[in-house]
Amino acid sequence: MITKPQFRPFFVFFIWVLSSALEHNFPNCENPSSQENFTFHCNTNESQNHCDTFALLRATSRFSSLTNLSSFLGINRIALAQANNFSSNTEFVPRDQPLLVPIQCVCNGGGFFEAELTRTALKGESFDGIASVLEGLTDCEAIREKNPSLSLWNVGEKVKLVIPLRCACPSSYEINQKVNFLISYPVSEGDSVLDLALKFNLTPETIISANNRSGASFKPQKLLPLSTILIPVEEKPVFGSREKSDLGFPQGKRKSKMWRFGIYVALGGVVFGAGIAILATFWVIQWRRKKEISGKMADLELQQLGLSIRTTSEKRLVxxxxxxxxxxxxxxxxxxxxxxxxxxxxxxxxxxxxxxxxxxxxxxxxxxxxxxxxxxxxxxxxxxxxxxxxxxxxxxxxxxxxxxxxxxxxxxxxxxxxxxxxxxxxxxxxxxxxxxxxxxxxxxxxxxxxxxxxxxxxxxxxxxxxxxxxxxxxxxxxxxxxxxxxxxxxxxxxxxxxxxxxxxxxxxxxxxxxxxxxxxxxxxxxxxxxxxxxxxxxxxxxxxxxxxxxxxxxxxxxxxxxxxxxxxxxxxxxxxxxxxxxxxxxxxxxxxxxxxxxxxxxxxxxxxDLPEGEQFSICESSSKPLAIEEDK
Structure with a gap:
């Protein structure tokens, strides 16, 4: 096999030591973290123990096709398009576009909420890979509990695979407060309660309250990447083709500048005091995580192409x-x-x-x-x-x-x-x-x-x-x-x-x-x-x-x-x-x-790996170039 030169990045020693010390924070199969950090409690006796809701995923360069996404998730493509207010002909969406995934959330016998996706596995698929692609909406340990008889690292081809997602349903109190959906939001590096509150036009207290149902005490000053938090909203978010920093959430009543100033004053001390350490920690954690899975990432994200039988009532007759x-x-x-x-x-x-x-x-x-x-x-x-x-x-x-x-x-x-x-x-x-x-x-x-x-x-x-x-x-x-x-x-x-x-x-x-x-x-x-x-x-x-x-x-x-x-x-x-x-x-x-x-x-x-923004050299053509030829 023809080989190419291998280059190794230069790592600063103290970063290596710090990343090694923090490595245990990642919820993967080899080093699982406590599941209490990532589940939301429920009561099977309550009336609000099941609901239709949404999880959020962000489109990537390999994850921007609705056909691929619906196949990976085992969800009807038309339902996915409708959830995002797309036309039935929409196929591709811009990179970093937030996408809503419709899910059915139920209170299971274990006393916590979950949604289940069922799909057919591909050869070589791994639990850790699926969790990585889903950005923290699930983890390897949760997938293993649902599929105890399957291999962690090499799921058999065409095997039925159950993937649990973290979710929750609004309580009666929240419904009275006009909270109709709790969106399962995968935390990215740099996310904070304050930023999410501003983007969703909510108060930080509302988000904190919604997440107090988690198994462990919710720590608003330290949102952990690759985890899930709940975003309480009155109506389904509507996304557009926005910049990454603007997720395009629906606007309700505008909060005054004084309200925003008060929020910053209230949380400023905590954020400033922990900000530098938290950002450095998050950066190192994410860097270490990406290094660990870099050799597998393409295969992990490729599982978006997994098989799902899709049905649709919309016909396109010949x-x-x-x-x-x-x-x-x-x-x-x-x-x-x-x-x-x-x-x-x-x-x-x-x-x-x-x-x-x-x-x-x-x-x-x-x-x-x-x-x-x-x-x-x-x-x-x-x-x-x-x-x-x-x-x-x-x-x-x-x-x-x-x-x-x-x-x-x-x-x-x-x-x-x-x-x-x-x-x-x-x-x-x-x-x-x-x-x-x-x-x-x-x-x-x-x-x-x-x-x-x-x-x-x-x-x-x-x-x-x-x-x-x-x-x-x-x-x-x-x-x-x-x-x-x-x-x-x-x-x-x-x-x-x-x-x-x-x-x-x-x-x-x-x-x-x-x-x-x-x-x-x-x-x-x-x-x-x-x-x-x-x-x-x-x-x-x-x-x-x-x-x-x-x-x-x-x-x-x-x-x-x-x-x-x-x-x-x-x-x-x-x-x-x-x-x-x-x-x-x-x-x-x-x-x-x-x-x-x-x-x-x-x-x-x-x-x-192609350079971004590269211009293609396209030759001008007449109005009748070749379309379909005689087979030869």
């Missing part, structure tokens, strides 16, 4: 078009609207469409059920919008979502679409950041097909020609739901995507897609086609070439093999990681290939 409508959309299938092969650009009812000619037999085999509702709509899969079935043996048509920037193949290798639909004088290429994000998009789609869909779906024809780019260069896999055409090898390139175990009549498995995806990664890295003719070497398969490069542990050889269009404008360490990942994907032994989830983990880390 439309049926008439041949007259399609003629009008394509200017009677004018050659000026021809993209390539039998694919035309069309515009109907103000929407750009990709209209692909096919035959009635093929149309009958399309799995229309995969497109009939929002459950099977993924942002990285080209959506089938409609069909047109002609009578008899006449041509029929499939109408797809339009991808303005064509196929990945044409951006990497050029071709008819590049020559006829992009400005000839513009030297168009994908930069390193774009390539990494495209690879991550495709991996997300494969994870959805392989692990979220029930039953799982194997595409069977992953290749750069079937990966399309929208106007923002978001990648989308095409030919989803169409009859498998992996046996159609009219172009020799297609043979370069086939796994060694593939047989035309054999059953397709997810590992077939992973092998083909690995070849796509190699195309992205090298700019070369899956099979090339090289002087002195003859016909060369990319899947074999990468094995020789990695086996030789030759960094210079990898550098020379990289796509020359990138020049020096890429991360060599990132290229090494991507090359090793691609090498694993094209293993001859299918059992050694990574899963789509593991691929998402590694690529997410690479994308997160």
């Amino acid at each position: 439309e049926t078009y008439t041949i007259e409508e399609l003629r009008k959309a394509t200017e009677d299938f004018s050659s000026s609207n021809l993209i390539e092969g039998s694919v035309f650009h069309g515009r109907l009812n103000g929407k750009n469409l990709a209209i692909k000619g096919t035959n009635t037999k093929t149309l009958a085999k399309v799995e229309l059920g995969l497109f009939q509702d929002t459950t099977h709509h993924h942002p990285n899969i080209i959506r089938l919008i409609g069909t047109c079935s002609a009578e008899g043996n006449s041509d029929s048509f499939l109408v797809f979502e339009y991808a303005k920037n064509g196929s990945l193949k044409d951006w990497l290798h050029g071709g008819l679409a590049m020559k006829s639909h992009f400005i000839a004088s513009c030297y168009c290429f994908l930069n390193w950041s774009q390539r990494l994000k495209i690879c991550l998009d495709v991996a997300m789609a494969l994870h959805y097909m392989h692990h979220i869909m029930i039953p799982s779906y194997v595409h069977g024809n992953i290749k750069s020609r079937n990966i399309f780019l929208d106007e923002e260069f978001v990648a989308k896999i095409g030919n989803f739901g169409l009859p498998n055409v992996a046996t159609e090898l009219s172009q020799s390139w297609s043979k370069g995507y086939l796994a060694p175990e593939y047989t035309p009549q054999g059953n397709l498995s997810p590992s077939i897609d992973i092998f083909a995806y690995g070849v796509v990664l190699l195309e992205v890295l090298s700019g070369k086609t899956p099979i090339t003719e090289e002087t002195g070497e003859g016909r060369v398969w990319l899947s074999e070439k990468i094995k020789s490069i990695v086996q030789a542990n030759n960094a210079e050889g990898l550098s020379e093999w990289m796509d020359s269009a990138l020049g020096e404008d890429y991360s060599f360490d990132g290229a090494v990681t991507l090359a090793n990942l691609a090498r694993a994907c094209v293993e001859n032994d299918s059992s050694l290939r990574p899963s789509a989830g593991e691929i998402v983990e590694k690529l997410s880390k690479l994308v997160d």
Whole structure:
């Protein structure tokens, strides 16, 4: 395996000593803290012993998709969208956006409140990892109590997993005071009762009172990160796309400046006296914690992609078009609207469409059920919008979502679409950041097909020609739901995507897609086609070439093999990681290939390491770039 230089940060000695001394404060499975610090007492005999309420999570770079979040939590995606006042079509939210998670809180037999989430575990998932992703709404010890028969560090694949969350219901007294919800709020470093009171437009006394039901005495001057406190509110908070410091809580009656001044005077002495020590302690604790879990964090956060069967009453039916409508959309299938092969650009009812000619037999085999509702709509899969079935043996048509920037193949290798639909004088290429994000998009789609869909779906024809780019260069896999055409090898390139175990009549498995995806990664890295003719070497398969490069542990050889269009404008360490990942994907032994989830983990880390605010180099295009091509 090609390795990259390892660098260790320089640690000041006294910080190391202090962090070691404070290490026991973290509630993890190896060193659990008292559960009394994190639970809220209840009385099973009281009338207010169950309620519908909310927990709060903050969107991260890997946690910003509602589909991913709902899958990880085992909560209906539509319910999650409604809880946050999003439209049903909302998928992504800004980083650090607060998100409300609807939960049912009950008083259990042990005398404390809890909410339970039930979902299916993924291979390699750990209790500590789940607790870390949930930011303190639960802890490893609580998860272990709910799942005593499961391994702490390697939960079995497809095992039912119960995740308890900390919560509470308002008492009768609180309801009389117009407290209708107690929001479970995960404490972050730097949070204080005063700041939260101002953000929620509450008094500190109200927050302190709500949290006095905890098992141990509530210490308002020392909010512990990775713990949960209760925020009493009259109505459900409404969040917007705000800065991190402004959570966008609903405004009630404004407190006067004198009130705020009085609060500062009342708490100022305590805060000032303990502030320096507490902030230093919190910083060291958080720093130590991040160091301990850094090697696992991507996998822990990746569990957001866990499986949950989602239902929805909102339907998105595949439309049926008439041949007259399609003629009008394509200017009677004018050659000026021809993209390539039998694919035309069309515009109907103000929407750009990709209209692909096919035959009635093929149309009958399309799995229309995969497109009939929002459950099977993924942002990285080209959506089938409609069909047109002609009578008899006449041509029929499939109408797809339009991808303005064509196929990945044409951006990497050029071709008819590049020559006829992009400005000839513009030297168009994908930069390193774009390539990494495209690879991550495709991996997300494969994870959805392989692990979220029930039953799982194997595409069977992953290749750069079937990966399309929208106007923002978001990648989308095409030919989803169409009859498998992996046996159609009219172009020799297609043979370069086939796994060694593939047989035309054999059953397709997810590992077939992973092998083909690995070849796509190699195309992205090298700019070369899956099979090339090289002087002195003859016909060369990319899947074999990468094995020789990695086996030789030759960094210079990898550098020379990289796509020359990138020049020096890429991360060599990132290229090494991507090359090793691609090498694993094209293993001859299918059992050694990574899963789509593991691929998402590694690529997410690479994308997160990209410089913030980097501008993408986008080449201007005409109005009719490639959208959906004939399969080759």
